[in-house]
Amino acid sequence: xxxxxxxxxxxxxxxxxxxxxxxxxxxxxxxxxxxxxxxxxxxxxxxxxxxxxxxxxxxxxxxxxxxxxxxxxxxxxxxxxxxxxxxxxxxxxxxxxxxxxxxxx
Amino acid sequence: xxxxxxxxxxxxxxxxxxxxxxxxxxxxxxxxxxxxxxxxxxxxxxxxxxxxxxxxxxxxxxxxxxxxxxxxxxxxxxxxxxxxxxxxxxxxxxxxxxxxxxxxxxxxxxxxxxxxxxxxxxxxxxxxxxxxxxxxxxxxxxxxxxxxxxxxxxxxxxxxxxxxxxxxxxxxxxxxxxxxxxxxxxxxxxxxxxxxxxxxxxxxxxxxxxxxxxxxxxxxxxxxxxxxxxxxxxxxxxxxxxxxxxxxxxxxxxxxxxxxxxxxxxxxxxxxxxxxxxxxxxxxxxxxxxxxxxxxxxxxxxxxxxxxxxxxxxxxxxxxxxxxxxxxxxxxxxxxxxxxxxxxxxxxxxxxxxxxxxxxxxxxxxxxxxxxxxxxxxxxxxxxxxxxxxxxxxxxxxxxxx
Numbered sequence: 217x218x219x220x221x222x223x224x225x226x227x228x229x230x231x232x233x234x235x236x237x238x239x240x241x242x243x244x245x246x247x248x249x250x251x252x253x254x255x256x257x258x259x260x261x262x263x264x265x266x267x268x269x270x271x272x273x274x275x276x277x278x279x280x281x282x283x284x285x286x287x288x289x290x291x292x293x294x295x296x297x298x299x300x301x302x303x304x305x306x307x308x309x310x311x312x313x314x315x316x317x318x319x320x321x
Numbered sequence: 322x323x324x325x326x327x328x329x330x331x332x333x334x335x336x337x338x339x340x341x342x343x344x345x346x347x348x349x350x351x352x353x354x355x356x357x358x359x360x361x362x363x364x365x366x367x368x369x370x371x372x373x374x375x376x377x378x379x380x381x382x383x384x385x386x387x388x389x390x391x392x393x394x395x396x397x398x399x400x401x402x403x404x405x406x407x408x409x410x411x412x413x414x415x416x417x418x419x420x421x422x423x424x425x426x427x428x429x430x431x432x433x434x435x436x437x438x439x440x441x442x443x444x445x446x447x448x449x450x451x452x453x454x455x456x457x458x459x460x461x462x463x464x465x466x467x468x469x470x471x472x473x474x475x476x477x478x479x480x481x482x483x484x485x486x487x488x489x490x491x492x493x494x495x496x497x498x499x500x501x502x503x504x505x506x507x508x509x510x511x512x513x514x515x516x517x518x519x520x521x522x523x524x525x526x527x528x529x530x531x532x533x534x535x536x537x538x539x540x541x542x543x544x545x546x547x548x549x550x551x552x553x554x555x556x557x558x559x560x561x562x563x564x565x566x567x568x569x570x571x572x573x574x575x576x577x578x579x580x581x582x583x584x585x586x587x588x589x590x591x592x593x594x595x596x597x598x599x600x601x602x603x604x605x606x607x608x609x610x611x612x613x614x615x616x617x618x619x620x621x622x623x624x625x626x627x628x629x630x631x632x633x634x635x636x637x638x639x640x641x642x643x644x645x646x647x648x649x650x651x652x653x654x655x656x657x658x659x660x661x662x663x664x665x666x667x668x669x670x671x672x673x674x675x676x677x678x679x680x681x682x683x684x685x686x687x688x689x690x691x692x693x694x695x696x697x698x699x700x701x702x703x704x705x706x707x708x709x710x711x712x713x714x715x716x717x718x719x720x721x722x723x
Contacts, residue, residue, distance in 0.1 A: 245461035246366030246382065250359040277464055284536045286465045286558065287452030304452030306439060 217259050218269040222279045228269060230297040235266040235320045238292050240280055242273045245288040247306055254310040255291075258317055265321040293320060326350045328625050329418050329428040331404045332568075334362020335611045336601020337434035338388035339618030340625075344432075345395035347626050352426065353392065354418065356403040361385030362436050363565075363602065364611045367460060373611050384611065400426075405571050407431055407597065413690065414632050416596060429632065430596045430625035433572065433584060434618065437565035437602040437609070442474075446532030447561070454538025454558045459483040462558075463490045469557035472497060472541050474529050480562035481507035481515045487560065488520040495554060497524050497543055524554070532559055567603045579605040590621035595686045596628050628686065635687055638677050640705040647674045647722060650698045652682045657713065658697035664716035665699065672723055674701070 220228055220238060229236050239255050241248035252270075259268035273280050273288065283292060283299060291313055293301040303312060328344050330337045333355035344351040353360070364370060367381040376384060392399075402420035409416055410427075418426045439457040441447060447455055456462040463486070471491050473484045476498040484494050496515070498505065502525040505512050515521050524543060530551060531542040540555045567583045569576075577585045577593040583606070584599035586592055592599055598621040601614035639646055647669050651658035669676040681688045681696055691700065691707065701709040701722045709722050 242461060242464065245458070246359070246361070247458070247461070250357040253358045273464060277467075281465060281537075284453055286454050286537055287456045287462045288458075289461075290452045302452070305448075306457050307441075 217256055218267065220269045220271040222276050225279055229294050232267065233296055236294045237266060237268050237317060238294065239270040240273055240285050240288060240290040240292065241270060242288050248289040251289055251310060255313065258314055262317055262321055266317065325415060326352055326426065326428040327629060328430045328432060329354055329426050330432045330434060331418065332362065332434035332436055333360030334434060334436045334601055334614065335364050335385070335388065336614035336618040337432070338392050339615040340432045340434060340600050340622040341392040341397040342395060343619045343622030344625065345392065345397045347622065349626060352398045352400050354400050354402050354404060360389050360399070366458060370611065407572065407575055409594065414596070414636065429629045430598065432598045432600055432621045432625055433603060434600040435568040435603050437567045439561065440564045440566050442561065442563055444529055444531060446534065450532050450534055450538045453536065454534060455532060456558060456560050459487050459560060463487055466491045466558045468492050471558040471560060472554060472556045473560045473562065475562035476500065476505040476507060477562065477564065478507045478511055481505060481511040483560065483562055484521055485514050485518060488518055491520070494521045495524055496521060497527050497529055499528060501525060565602065569603060589624040590617055591624060598625055631684055631686060639702050642675070645674055645701060645703045646677055648677045648679060648700045648702060650679050650681055650688050650693045650696050652680065652696050654682060655696050661697050661716065664719060668719045
């Protein structure tokens with residue numbers, strides 16, 4: 217999965233002419249780490265349909281907040297750089313994420 | 322159908338992993354069924370884990386990682402799946418554990434260690450602003466609130482300890498507390514830390530009515546329970562620590578639960594269903610900590626092994642015996658039973674009946690299945706079925722079993 221930082225966010229997400237799913241995560245977020253292997257599997261399953269990316273909030277906190285993300289886990293879908301959907305919460309399941317991915321494929 | 326396992330442990334948190342170590346080390350074939358991709362449960366989500374005895378410098382994920390490694394060393398098998406039901410087969414012994422993914426596991430005993438998760442109150446704005454200022458996990462989200470003003474809802478140990486942790490990041494905290502001034506649910510040590518921290522203020526006798534904001538949280542509406550007055554507090558975030566709810570939805574109608582949905586267990590972690598045990602935060606209990614979950618797991622493991630042996634012994638020596646047998650239900654503390662023993666042994670020898678003794682002091686499991694209410698009771702079984710019974714017999718009355 218593509219690694220997003222404040223350096224490449226504009227090029228890869230904001231100015232991208234298509235759908236990008238960004239997995240906002242952090243090393244201290246247990247639920248994020250639980251979900252990660254499943255999210256990676258999704259990115260392989262739906263490879264080529266939409267763009268999959270992950271963003272470690274360490275060092276990119278302001279960037280995340282600028283996108284209205286103030287909690288983890290957060291899975292955000294962008295369409296042509298515009299925030300379309302924000303999945304979040306401790307009880308977020310991989311099924312919910314997959315269903316949303318499917319809706320954008 | 323799949324092979325029959327000795328034990329399936331549902332849930333891979335502290336309770337489940339501890340049970341796994343004890344079961345596998347007791348040579349039981351053991352599967353831990355975990356819903357998420359990572360084991361460790363709630364403990365793996367807290368950084369501050371300062372009270373596991375003997376370990377004063379490690380994080381939650383570290384300790385839970387060590388639990389997992391310990392399980393693997395003794396041969397515990399890990400499977401991924403979300404349980405959606407437990408059913409006892411007609412013979413009363415084998416349990417079927419079904420998952421949402423459509424898999425069925427069969428086992429002689431089950432240890433439910435599905436834990437609990439943070440309670441969602443359902444106040445206006447709570448769901449809408451989750452991860453947009455509303456948080457349930459300080460270690461996950463503290464970074465976002467650096468130099469900002471936040472509100473904490475709750476006054477238990479978690480609320481107070483996490484607030485103290487959050488003061489390392491935030492500018493200020495207002496704790497919204499249900500109780501009268503000066504009263505917190507947390508223990509003394511935690512209370513003192515909170516009262517001494519000048520970043521923490523308290524709003525007493527109050528509840529949060531609504532979480533407000535546009536894209537992100539910008540305030541809360543707080544109601545004073547004494548005056549009924551509603552006031553607004555500006556803030557950038559709201560941390561909710563209002564207790565947990567057990568993951569027991571799938572047990573409803575099978576296993577007896579408390580009002581709050583926690584599993585009712587006895588001191589051997591046994592539920593009302595023979596062979597189904599509970600361990601950890603999911604149990605109706607006094608203290609929910611890693612150390613108590615680990616203890617529950619150990620007890621449940623040993624109890625499940627004993628249960629399994631008792632059942633296997635029963636199946637083999639009584640239900641599947643190729644001749645009639647006499648079963649004596651007794652209790653070593655009961656003098657009448659002891660007195661009857663020589664007569665019974667003589668009778669069995671003369672009638673060529675093998676004698677099986679069931680100690681009801683150790684376990685009531687089989688006695689209650691056959692409605693044995695008084696001891697000593699002697700029952701004659703033929704082809705696995707009861708044919709004759711004598712309750713508190715004299716030596717002569719044993720001949721009724723012939």
